[in-house]
Amino acid sequence: MTSTAFTTGAGGANQTIPDSDVEYWSGTATSTNGSGTFTPGQPTAAAAVALFSGQTAFAHTAGGGANNASWDPTVIVNVPSTVAAGQYTGTITHSVA
Template identity: 60%
Template structure:
């Protein structure tokens, strides 16, 4: 008898770091200061599909975009990615897929703007990393404003002891 299918749902969250520039005491400001920030956006949800016990499900998360509008002349930034366990039901041991079974690769940039070097954390599937600790997703060294986008891939291996259910977890991208 074939094993029941497992379906994974992935929940993305976004981390934003921001600051605002202000005028100097000698400069009259006629407009409110414009927000200047390091920001990162990612899809809020992604459905990776279904898989059976011991199988692997693979899917892209959708576009993640990191932006530097700080106005700092030279800025190096690094986007990192982490994950929670994927759980169903009450999250008992058979209802949990650990982060050691969750693999990530950023792939190449889908678009960039600005001057500098943009480097994917894992350019190919061969470079995929487990998300059992924070990992570099993308980085940039350059000058002035910049934006980089990529469409990362997640691969989850369903443990042989997993219970049937719809599993969800949180992948968090942050930028510093």
């Protein structure tokens, strides 16, 4: 998964929260279906990662056929003290590879 920067207004220097300030951890699976091993990328808060580059939420190995996993991730947006007040929007993208 990756994140864009979060912006408000015109997205100027004091209206942008960089993607490096967006943290994520997947936690463990809430449910799985299929064979093989499902491994969380960040099982605990201590393993949280910044989303400025692609990160793996879950990995699956040694299974065939239809498999799926569900999880309840945690996202934290660390707001720098230098940004203006406002409603910020950004996009977090999950991809399957």
